[in-house]
Each structure stands twice: as C-alpha cells, then as structure tokens.
Amino acid sequence: MCLAIxxxxxxTYDQRGLRMAxxxxxxxxxxxxxxxxPETQIGEYVLVHVGFAISRVDEAEAERTYQALKDLxxxxxxxxxxxxETAERETRRPTRPG
Amino acid sequence: xxxxxxYRDGDIAAxxxxxxxxxQTRAWVLMEVCGGQTHSIVKNGLDHLLPEGVELVHGPGCPxxxxxxxxxxxxxxxxxLPNVIFCSFGDMLRVPGSDGDLFSIKSLGGDVRIVYSxxxxxxxxxxxxxxxxxxxxxxxxxxxxxxxxxxxxxxxEQVNNLSLLVSHVLVPPALEAIxxxxxxxxxxxxxxGHVCAVMGYSEYDPxxxxxxxxxxxxxxxxxxxxxxxxxxIKQLEEGxxxxxxxxxxxxxxxxxxxxxxxxxxxxxxxxxxWRGIGTIPRSGYHLRDEFSRYDAxxxxxxxxxxxxxxxxxxxxxxxxxxxxxxDCAAFGTLCNPQHPLGATMVSAEGACAAYYAYGxxxxxxxxxxxxxxxxxSTPNDIGIQSPGEREYSHGSR
Amino acid sequence: MAAAEDDLKAEEAIAGENxxxxxxxxxxxxxxxxxxxxxxxxxLTADLIEKIFLPAFRNPTLDRLEDQAMVxxxxxxxxxxxxxxxxxxxxxxxxxxxxxxIHGTVNDLAMCGARPLYxxxxxxLEEGLAVDDLRRVVESMRTxxxxxxxxxxxxxxxxxxxxxxxQIFITTTGIGVIEHDISISADRARPGDKIILSGYIGDHGMxxxxxxxxxxxxxxxxxxxxxxxxxxxxxxxxxxxxxDFIHTLRDPTRGGVATTLNEIAKHANVGVxxxxxxxxxxxxxxxxxxxxxLDPLYVANEGKLLAMVVPExxxxxxxxxxxxxxxxxxxxxxxxxxxxxxxxxxKTEIGGTRVLDVxxxxxxxxxx
Numbered sequence: 001m002c003l004a005i006x007x008x009x010x011x012t013y014d015q016r017g018l019r020m021a022x023x024x025x026x027x028x029x030x031x032x033x034x035x036x037x038p039e040t041q042i043g044e045y046v047l048v049h050v051g052f053a054i055s056r057v058d059e060a061e062a063e064r065t066y067q068a069l070k071d072l073x074x075x076x077x078x079x080x081x082x083x084x085e086t087a088e089r090e091t092r093r094p095t096r097p098g
Numbered sequence: 099x100x101x102x103x104x105y106r107d108g109d110i111a112a113x114x115x116x117x118x119x120x121x122q123t124r125a126w127v128l129m130e131v132c133g134g135q136t137h138s139i140v141k142n143g144l145d146h147l148l149p150e151g152v153e154l155v156h157g158p159g160c161p162x163x164x165x166x167x168x169x170x171x172x173x174x175x176x177x178x179l180p181n182v183i184f185c186s187f188g189d190m191l192r193v194p195g196s197d198g199d200l201f202s203i204k205s206l207g208g209d210v211r212i213v214y215s216x217x218x219x220x221x222x223x224x225x226x227x228x229x230x231x232x233x234x235x236x237x238x239x240x241x242x243x244x245x246x247x248x249x250x251x252x253x254x255e256q257v258n259n260l261s262l263l264v265s266h267v268l269v270p271p272a273l274e275a276i277x278x279x280x281x282x283x284x285x286x287x288x289x290x291g292h293v294c295a296v297m298g299y300s301e302y303d304p305x306x307x308x309x310x311x312x313x314x315x316x317x318x319x320x321x322x323x324x325x326x327x328x329x330x331i332k333q334l335e336e337g338x339x340x341x342x343x344x345x346x347x348x349x350x351x352x353x354x355x356x357x358x359x360x361x362x363x364x365x366x367x368x369x370x371x372w373r374g375i376g377t378i379p380r381s382g383y384h385l386r387d388e389f390s391r392y393d394a395x396x397x398x399x400x401x402x403x404x405x406x407x408x409x410x411x412x413x414x415x416x417x418x419x420x421x422x423x424x425d426c427a428a429f430g431t432l433c434n435p436q437h438p439l440g441a442t443m444v445s446a447e448g449a450c451a452a453y454y455a456y457g458x459x460x461x462x463x464x465x466x467x468x469x470x471x472x473x474x475s476t477p478n479d480i481g482i483q484s485p486g487e488r489e490y491s492h493g494s495r
Numbered sequence: 496m497a498a499a500e501d502d503l504k505a506e507e508a509i510a511g512e513n514x515x516x517x518x519x520x521x522x523x524x525x526x527x528x529x530x531x532x533x534x535x536x537x538x539l540t541a542d543l544i545e546k547i548f549l550p551a552f553r554n555p556t557l558d559r560l561e562d563q564a565m566v567x568x569x570x571x572x573x574x575x576x577x578x579x580x581x582x583x584x585x586x587x588x589x590x591x592x593x594x595x596x597i598h599g600t601v602n603d604l605a606m607c608g609a610r611p612l613y614x615x616x617x618x619x620l621e622e623g624l625a626v627d628d629l630r631r632v633v634e635s636m637r638t639x640x641x642x643x644x645x646x647x648x649x650x651x652x653x654x655x656x657x658x659x660x661x662q663i664f665i666t667t668t669g670i671g672v673i674e675h676d677i678s679i680s681a682d683r684a685r686p687g688d689k690i691i692l693s694g695y696i697g698d699h700g701m702x703x704x705x706x707x708x709x710x711x712x713x714x715x716x717x718x719x720x721x722x723x724x725x726x727x728x729x730x731x732x733x734x735x736x737x738x739d740f741i742h743t744l745r746d747p748t749r750g751g752v753a754t755t756l757n758e759i760a761k762h763a764n765v766g767v768x769x770x771x772x773x774x775x776x777x778x779x780x781x782x783x784x785x786x787x788x789l790d791p792l793y794v795a796n797e798g799k800l801l802a803m804v805v806p807e808x809x810x811x812x813x814x815x816x817x818x819x820x821x822x823x824x825x826x827x828x829x830x831x832x833x834x835x836x837x838x839x840x841x842k843t844e845i846g847g848t849r850v851l852d853v854x855x856x857x858x859x860x861x862x863x
Contacts, residue, residue, distance in 0.1 A: 002134020002159070002240065002318060002863050003788045004292045006101035016255070026099035026782030028705075028714040033217065036243055036357045045101060047295060047348055048786070050187070050862050051215025052244045054357060055295040055348050057101055062347035066104060069325060072113040099782055108846040133863045143847020160863060188788075188859035201530045201856070211709065214787065214860060218709045241862065320845040435855050436538065445863065454852070 004049035006057050007032070009042050023048055101347070105319030111147065114324040118149050118331055125151035126334050128327060129276070129419045130288040131269060132238075133160035133448070134318050140452045142320045152331065155283070155419035156452075158272050159290060161237045161265070162189045162445030164372040164417070169265045170195040174203060176232050176263065176398050183209045183226060185219045186234040192435075193444045216248035223252075223260040232394045235262040240292040242266055242383060243357035246364035249389050263394035266383035267370055269293050270301045275378050276418050277309045284419050286330040288323065289315040291345040296361075298353025302341045310339040317345040364389060374414040374441040411440030416449050423450040430454060532856025534581075536749030536795075539856045560762070561680055562603045562745070565673065572673035574609035576600060579666040584706050585632065589698070589717030592663055593632035595797060597639035597647075598722045599748070600669040605724040606744045606800065608679045608731055609671030611643060616667050617651040621660040632663060643722035645669070676736040681762035683742040688831040689809035690767065691802045693726065693816060694824040695719070696752055697780040700794035710787060710860060714779045721798030726821045730802065730812055741812070743803035751793040753851040755801060756839045769829035769841040769851070788861035793854045803831055 007023035012034060014020065019034040023046065033052045034040055046053035130136060136156045139145050145154045158164050174195045177184035184200070191200045191212065204210040209229075213219060216233060223231040235245040245262065252260045269290050276282060289302060294315045302313045312333035316326030326344040333339060343349065361383070370382025385393045410428045415421040423429050423442070433439040435451050442448035532539040549557065556564045563576040578600050585592040596616060604611040616636070620629065640647055698719040705712050727744065734741055743763070747755040752774075760767045776791045784791050798821060804812045809827060816822030829841075839851040 002132050002137070002290075002292055003861060004240070004295070004318075005785045006099075007782075007786075008100070018251070022713075024782075025786050026102075027777065027779030028712045028716070028782040028786070030712040030786060033215075033244075033247065035247065036354050036360075038356070047292075049240055049292060050244045051217060052247070054240070054243060054292070054354055058347050062101060065346060069110050069114065069321065072110075072117050099778065099785065102785065106844045108844055111845045137863070141849055142843045142845045143849050144845070147845070147847050162863060187862045189861045189863050191859055192856065201532065202528060205528045205530045212860060213709045214862075215709075237862070320843075320847075 004047045004054065006045050006047050008045050009034075009040055009053075012040070012042060021046075021053065023053070102319060105317075105321040106142075107321065110321055111324055114321065114328050115147055115149065118152065118324075118328050121328075121332055121335050122149055122151060123335060125153070126285050126331060127153045127155060127283045127419075128286045128288060128330055129155050129157045129284040130316070130323070131157040131159040131273065132288075132290040132293070132318070133163070133445075133452075134292070135159065135288060135290075135316065135323060136449055136452050138318050138320060138323060144320055144323055147324070148327065152327065154288075154327070155422065156416070156449035157276065157284075157287075157419055158372065158375060158417040159238075159269070160442075160445055160448050161241075161267055162193060163413070163441040163448040164267055164374065165190075165193070165236055165265050166371040166373050167195065168371070169263075171197075172395070172398070173234050173263055174198065174200065176394060177203045177208045177210055178206075179230075179398075181228075181230055183211060183222060183229050183231045184234070185211050185213045185222060185231060187214075187236070188212045189445055190234055190236065194438060216244045217251070219248060219260060220251055220255070220257055223257045227259060229259065231260045232398075233260070233262050235264045235266065237266055238269055238290065238293050239266075239297045239361075240290075240295070242361045242365065243296055243354070246357075246360045249364045249385060249392050250360060252392050253389065258391065261392045261394040261397050262385065263398075264365075264383060264385055265370075266365065267372060268367070268381050268383070270305060271378045271381035272372070272375075273302075273305055273313075275375065275381075277305065277311065279418055281420055282418070284311070286311055286334055287313045288326045288330065289313045289341070291315055291317040291322070291348065294343075294345070294353060295349040296354050296357050298349070298351050298358075299341055299343065300351055306339055306341050312339050312342070314342045314344050315349070317348065372417075374417045413440035413442040413448075413450070416442045423453040426450070530856070534749075535854065535857040536754055537854030537856055540750075541853070559680070559682075561607065563607050563609070563669075563671075565607055565609075565680075574604045574607050574671045574673055575668070576603040577666065577668045578603060579664060581661060581664050582703065583661055584703075585628065585662050587702050587706055587718055589702055590720040590797075591632055591635050592665060593634075593636035594639045594720050595718075596665040596667050597636050597643060597645070598720050599797065600667040601643040601645060601722045601724055602746045602797075602800075604669050604671035605722075605727045606679070606746055607673065608675060608677055608727065608741075608744070609673045610728070611645045611669055611671040611722075611724050613648045614640065614645050614667055614669045615649045615651075616647055616665055618653070619660050619664040619666075620652065620654045621662050622654055622657040624662050629663070639722070643724060675731065675734065677731065677734050677739045677741075678736075679739075679741060679744055681743055681745065681759045682764075684759050684763040684765050684803040684831050685742060685805075686765055686831050686833040687806050688742055688803040689806050689827050690756070690769070690829045690831065691804055691809065691813055691816065692752065692774065692826055692828045693723075693800045693802075693822045694798075695775045695777050695780070696747070696796055696799060697776060697784065697791035697794040699797040700749075700751070701780050701783045701789075701791075703795075704787065704789075705783065712783060712786070714783060716777070716779050716783065719796060719798035721821055723798065723800050723821060726800070726816065726819045729815060729819055740805045740808035741802055742805070744800055746800050747796050749795045750854050751791070751795060752801065753790075753792040753839065754854050757851065757853045759801075759803070760839055761837045763831075764836050766832040766835040766837070767829060767839040768832050769839065771841050771843045771849075773826050773828045775824050775826055788863075789858050792851060793858050806830075 007025040011022040021034045023032045032048045045057035047055040219233045314326045314329045365383035368384045371377045438444040442450040563574045580596045601611045702718045816825040
C-alpha cells in the first residue's frame with residue numbers, strides 16, 4: 001500500500017501535542033504528521049503517506065544509487081557488479097533513524 | 099519534483115533494460131506485490147519495455163480489492179445510518195457491496211466524506227459532537243501507523259463519538275499463501291517498498307529461505323521497478339535467493355521503529371479473510387481490547403449478509419498471479435470498472451481495473467512494438483531458450 | 496453484490512451497444528439514482544446523455560453532440576450554446592462562479608469559430624445567501640463580459656429554500672455569429688493533424704480541489720478561467736474554406752485533456768498519439784496531483800484550448816498563439832493518426848506507451 005510521495009519539510013510545529021510539519025511537494029504545501037520521524041529537520045525530505053511522514057529520504061544514499069544506475073552501461077565485467085554493490089550497501093549502511 | 103522526476107528518466111531506463119538483456123538467459127516469472135507498483139507499471143507501459151521472457155504478474159497488493167465483501171457490506175450498512183458521518187479514503191468510494199456503493203449511499207442522503215488523512219476524522223468528530231463518526235480503516239501495513247495514531251489520539255483526547263472499522267491486511271502471510279499454493283508460477287518478488295518503510299524487511303527472510311525465492315524490496319517510480327526487476331533477475335540467474343533492498347534511499351532492514359511501536363500498542367495480529375483468496379491465518383490487524391470503544395465492528399451490530407461472487411470471476415487466480423486479466427472471458431465486456439464482477443476490478447488499483455484503465459482490453463500494441471527503446475536489439479540477440487509450457491504475456495492477444 | 500441474473504443480462508446488452516446502432520426508445524439505464532459521477536464529464540455523463548437525453552430529443556443537430564449547436568437562420572450561421580455552473584466554493588483563487596459562467600459560455604461559442612455576442616443568465620439563489628456575495632458575483636460577471644466583448648441581454652432569478660441549492664447556481668445561454676465559411680468541429684480531425692495545447696493544464700481543477708474540505712493544501716495555483724474568443728480570432732485570421740488549416744477546436748473542461756481527446760477521436764474516428772514530455776504542467780499542479788493520486792490529464796481547465804491543425808501550418812499557428820497572452824505557453828503535444836481509431840495513446844517519459852481511456856466518474860483522491 002502504496003501512494004507515498006517525497007516532500008521537503010519547510011516548517012515544524014506542535015499541534016495538540018503532536019509533532020507536525022509543513023511539507024512542500026513541488027510547489028504545493030501540505031501538513032503532515034512528523035510523530036514517526038520526530039528528529040527530522042527543516043530542509044530534509046520525508047516520505048508522506050496519508051498525511052504522515054513514514055520515513056526520511058537518505059539523500060546521500062539516493063545520490064549514490066542514482067549514480068550507480070547512470071553508470072550501468074560503463075560496467076563491462078562478466079561477474080555482476082550490481083550484485084556486489086548491493087551486498088556492499090547492505091553491510092555498509094549506516095544506521096538511519098526512522 | 100525532487101526524488102520523483104529523476105526516477106522517470108528514459109535514458110537510464112533503457113540502460114537498465116539493456117543490462118537485463120545482458121544477464122538474462124531464460125524466462126522468469128516475477129510478482130510485484132503492491133497495487134501502487136501495478137499502477138506504475140501499467141501507467142508507464144513498463145512491462146512492455148521488459149525483455150521477452152521476463153513476465154511480471156500482479157499480486158494481491160491492493161487492500162481495497164482484498165477487503166471482503168462482508169466487510170464492505172458492513173461499512174455500507176453503517177454509512178446508511180442516519181446519525182453517522184462515514185469517512186473513507188477515496189479508493190473505497192466506488193467499491194460495490196451487495197447493494198450499491200458509498201457514492202450511491204451518499205446520493206440517497208448518507209453523510210459520506212472523503213478524507214486524505216485519518217487525523218481529519220478527529221476534526222470532523224470534534225466539529226459534530228452530536229453525530230457518530232466512523233472511519234473505514236483499510237490498508238496494508240503502510241497505512242497502519244496513521245490508523246493507529248487515529249485510534250490512539252481518539253483515546254488520549256477522549257473523542258468518544260469516533261470509531262474505526264478496521265480491515266487491515268498484512269503482506270508476508272499473503273506471500274506465504276501464494277508460494278504455498280498449488281500451481282504457483284512465481285519465481286521471484288518485487289517486495290512492497292512502502293510497507294517495508296514501516297515494517298522493515300526481516301519478516302521476508304524466512305519466506306525467501308523456505309521457498310528459495312529472491313525478494314527485492316522495490317520502490318514505485320519506473321526506474322525503481324526496472325532496477326528491482328534487474329536485481330531479481332540477477333539473483334535468479336545466479337541461483338541465489340535472498341532479500342535485497344532496491345529502495346535503500348527510503349528504508350533499511352529495521353523499518354520505522356516508532357511506527358511499529360504504536361502499531362503494536364493499538365493493533366493485534368489476527369486472522370483475516372481476503373477477497374478472492376479466502377481466510378489467511380494471522381494476516382490482519384484488529385484493534386486491541388483496550389480500544390473496544392473505538393471499534394466500529396463491535397459498536398455496530400450489523401447482520402451478516404450472504405454474499406455471492408459471480409462464478410465467471412477469476413480474481414482469485416489473478417491475485418495469486420496464476421492468470422492475467424485478459425485471460426478472463428468477462429474482462430472488458432461483462433466486467434469493467436462500471437460493473438465490476440470481482441475483487442480485482444473493484445478498485446482502481448486492482449490488476450483488472452489497472453489494465454482496463456490503461457486500455458489493455460483494447461490491445462493497442464502487438465508483439466512487434468516491444469524492444470523499441472533499446473535500439474538494435476531483438477529478442478533473438480540473446481538466444482533465449484523457450485521454456486516449454488511457459489506462456490509469454492507480451493502482445494499475446 | 497448485486498450480480499443477479501437480470502443485471503448480468505443488462506451488462507450483456509450494454510456491452511454490445513454503440514451510439515450509432517442505438518435506436519431503442521426505452522434504453523436500459525442501469526443506475527437507479529443519479530450520483531455525483533454523472534456530472535463529471537466522463538463515462539457516466541456520456542451514459543446519461545446517450546441513454547436518457549438523446550433518445551428523447553433526437554435530431555441531426557443534437558446528435559452531433561458538440562459543445563455548441565450551429566444553426567442557420569435566414570442565411571446567418573449562428574452558434575448557440577447553454578451551460579450551467581454549480582461550482583463550490585463560489586469564490587476561489589483566480590475567479591468565481593460568475594466569471595466561470597461568462598467565460599465558459601463564451602468559450603463554447605468560440606470553439607466552433609463563432610464570434611460570441613449575447614448571453615443570458617438565470618440565477619437560482621439559495622435562501623440565506625449573503626447579498627454582498629451576490630453583488631460580488633454579479634460584478635465579476637460584468638467585468639468578465641466586458642473582457643470577452645459580450646453583452647448580458649436577458650436573465651432570470653429564482654430563489655429556493657435553504658438547503659435546496661448550494662448558494663448559487665447559474666445557467667447561461669450564449670449566441671454567436673459565424674462570420675466565416677470554415678467548418679470547425681470534432682469530426683473534422685484528420686490523420687496527420689498536429690495537436691496544439693494552448694498552455695498549462697490542471698490549474699482550474701486543482702484550484703477547486705485545494706479548497707475542498709479535508710484535501711486542502713497551500714499553493715499558488717489559480718484557476719485559469721479566461722475567454723478564448725480573442726485567441727481563436729487571431730488563430731483563424733488567415734483561414735478560409737479554401738485554406739482551412741484548423742480542423743478542430745475544443746476546450747478541455749471537465750474530464751480534462753484526456754477525455755476531450757477521446758471524444759474527438761471517437762467523433763472523427765481517428766487515433767491520437769500524445770507525447771507526455773511535451774505536455775505543459777506547472778510544478779505546483781504536478782505536486783498536488785502526485786500527493787492526491789490524481790492525473791493532470793483528467794483535471795478540468797477553464798481557459799485552455801486544443802487545436803487540430805494541418806501539419807504544414809502547425810508551427811505558424813503555434814507561433815501566433817505564443818504571441819497572445821492566453822497562448823504564451825502553447826505547445827504541440829501530439830498528433831492525429833490513422834492507427835487505433837477512436838483511441839488515445841501516449842508515449843510516456845520513460846519510453847513506454849499508455850492508453851488514455853475516458854474517465855469513468857469523478858477522479859477521486861487515492862491512497863493506494
């Protein structure tokens with residue numbers, strides 16, 4: 001279950017004891033609940049589903065994996081470098097909150 | 099839009115598909131579990147970009163489709179009550195029960211409201227103290243944190259004219275059921291990215307081990323789905339079967355711990371009936387006893403209505419990936435979104451509805467429309483072995 | 496589930512129908528009550544027209560099912576249209592129900608190349624409506640009429656009990672004169688024609704959505720409500736029956752670009768192919784649609800037009816449009832083709848192909 005969109009946190013505040021945020025999605029701003037990713041800072045990106053941020057976007061990881069895809073056609077080895085890289089990702093991943 | 103637009107890049111997509119061709123030596127059947135993934139595949143025409151021999155089948159990843167008829171009838175009966183404000187996500191509005199849908203109930207005077215966030219129900223309940231507000235809390239694990247928060251806050255703030263009609267379903271037991279069923283064709287899975295953002299993916303290790311299938315937790319943008327497919331094919335080609343994470347920019351193995359904690363406080367795991375499949379043990383969430391006064395299923399006595407699915411409907415087989423929408427005699431004719439006969443047509447996310455919405459019943463592309471994004475390549479370049487009885491789905495109509 | 500024998504038989508009957516073959520005076524219409532979807536401009540609306548209205552009122556002009564009727568009276572070619580406006584909220588960023596009423600009617604007339612001249616407006620007012628609100632709407636209509644160069648020449652007012660009418664409903668009729676001998680209609684679209692869209696899509700529908708209870712969002716999106724007659728005049732300036740390079744004009748209102756192109760494709764029995772990357776959508780509209788799970792191609796517009804233009808003239812018409820205030824962001828978004836007649840396909844940005852079917856009922860926000 002599925003429809004969750006990444007957006008940028010532009011403001012955080014408390015509402016009736018709940019941590020909330022204003023999140024910007026490509027030019028519109030909508031409120032979302034930050035209770036599940038409470039340490040999120042303004043300027044960071046979160047994934048929002050039904051008005052709740054359920055995860056933070058790991059921007060460094062996004063950059064790294066995106067670059068790997070762009071470089072796909074430069075890999076000519078017979079063994080599967082993508083597999084190795086994935087295994088690396090799994091072991092090397094720093095602990096990310098939320 | 100950042101973190102969306104980049105993942106729709108046609109050039110990179112072509113590279114991923116080229117890499118698939120490079121490593122693929124035989125045909126494979128993969129299942130993508132999530133309705134949102136089905137939607138993305140059909141909307142972007144992704145399955146037509148795949149090399150011949152890679153077949154994507156759609157799984158039971160649509161909580162709307164798998165909500166049992168009895169539960170829908172219960173929801174409708176509650177929505178008809180004069181003192182009730184019935185709140186629901188948009189997805190459920192057109193799902194027909196035994197007699198009409200929420201839209202027709204609204205047209206006859208029922209107070210039915212679409213909400214985007216479950217928290218909106220708190221506002222509605224506070225604004226209408228003389229009414230009973232009932233929220234149709236459906237979904238997979240992705241939506242459970244939001245629904246849990248609604249129940250939690252209702253209790254914290256003593257908003258006692260609010261209740262939830264819960265129909266939550268869980269993915270891992272469904273995968274287990276699919277893999278254990280006779281006639282299963284699925285050899286690898288694109289796992290549900292947003293479900294795992296909440297729950298993590300350690301629950302999938304035993305499934306992967308027990309059945310020796312690769313499970314790659316995948317996102318929803320076209321490039322995510324193509325990359326997830328590539329990673330799954332690589333595992334299959336190498337004879338490996340583990341759980342991998344394609345969607346690493348969003349999630350890790352542990353998932354969202356605060357969300358899991360609140361889910362655990364509000365819900366407990368129980369048996370759930372899946373439309374088109376039957377009862378799967380320990381496959382759903384129910385509200386814990388401490389939340390009984392917010393449990394619409396307990397608060398509203400509604401007589402059980404006998405429900406009968408039309409015989410011609412094969413959505414059970416479609417949900418398990420055994421058949422495709424165009425294998426059904428009723429697809430696009432007797433059965434269409436206007437008059438859905440079964441689970442997979444009732445919601446916009448169901449495989450049949452998705453196929454219909456994107457016009458597959460009209461079959462605009464023949465087999466020779468494939469492979470057009472990878473210049474110079476044809477299916478014959480790689481010498482794919484014909485796998486015997488395997489049916490290819492591309493352009494087969 | 497009401498899958499009784501009778502319903503299945505009804506299904507079979509409906510599945511085999513198409514408009515041309517239709518002749519039964521008492522058609523099977525399986526919905527027992529009107530639902531909101533009947534007003535959204537998609538399949539349900541088409542159903543209502545085909546099964547309830549057309550059978551009762553059949554005549555050659557009506558059967559063409561254009562947004563306006565073209566009639567000849569005493570040698571003068573006239574265009575004649577009617578429309579009603581029920582939007583909520585009645586005031587929204589970029590406009591109000593009054594402005595919408597004037598421009599919507601003007602545009603219907605403009606789409607067959609007519610010069611809009613006279614409008615009528617009938618008001619159904621709900622008991623309790625603030626007179627100041629009415630004043631504001633009427634003032635807005637005055638401005639809009641001046642902007643479009645039309646006159647409101649007659650009208651009517653009724654009041655209904657509180658609760659029986661959503662503040663204001665406005666019904667208009669419009670008359671225009673066709674001063675050229677060109678024929679512009681949906682069925683004239685031809686394979687090879689380029690499809691030009693006059694600007695950004697989804698602005699109006701998402702503006703209304705942004706005000707909707709429970710779905711609100713903050714944005715700079717405004718309704719694009721505008722009169723297109725001046726733009727059309729500019730586009731047709733050098734056209735004549737000997738040189739009719741514009742075959743079709745349509746404003747993609749409710750149901751959006753996708754629904755409108757489907758209508759044209761069916762009327763003209765042609766195929767349509769769009770290029771997703773060429774379709775102009777504002778970031779804010781895109782963002783709003785992504786969040787709510789909506790598709791901009793199905794969202795209403797109130798100040799945009801689609802033109803089917805012969806390929807040799809497409810670039811020239813595009814340039815001309817871009818000089819006009821209302822066509823600055825115009826783009827060629829696709830073309831009319833021989834293949835897959837009656838169907839609209841789109842090449843997606845990722846390189847796949849997608850079929851754009853007609854919208855069923857209202858487009859609903861989704862979470863799946």
